[in-house]
Amino acid sequence: MTLPVVLACFWVLAATIVAFLPMRYQILPGLVLLVAAPVMIVWLAMATNVWIGLAAFAGFLSMFRNPLRYLIKKAMGKKTPTKEREPE
Numbered sequence: 001m002t003l004p005v006v007l008a009c010f011w012v013l014a015a016t017i018v019a020f021l022p023m024r025y026q027i028l029p030g031l032v033l034l035v036a037a038p039v040m041i042v043w044l045a046m047a048t049n050v051w052i053g054l055a056a057f058a059g060f061l062s063m064f065r066n067p068l069r070y071l072i073k074k075a076m077g078k079k080t081p082t083k084e085r086e087p088e
Contacts, residue, residue: 004040004047008056011040015063034064 011033018029037060045053061068073079 002047004044008040008044011036012059019063030067034067037064 014029015033018026018033021029041053041056041060044056
């Protein structure tokens with residue numbers, strides 16, 4: 001296997017481990033994974049072929065759909081909903 005394929009496999013394992021963490025511990029490692037993913041996906045697509053890169057991109061969008069949705073809304077200036085606590 002080539003180096004980009006091995007690193008992509010490690011990225012998937014790291015993302016899975018981060019997903020098991022409590023939410024307050026997911027923020028920093030999740031941000032690192034979010035920033036590293038586009039670079040790794042482009043590298044993977046260049047080393048293998050475009051279809052594998054597109055499959056990796058689809059998996060990335062699937063895993064990070066909620067954070068990406070939040071960032072897109074924030075970038076467009078739309079108000080992001082905040083969770084309010086219900087009275088007990």
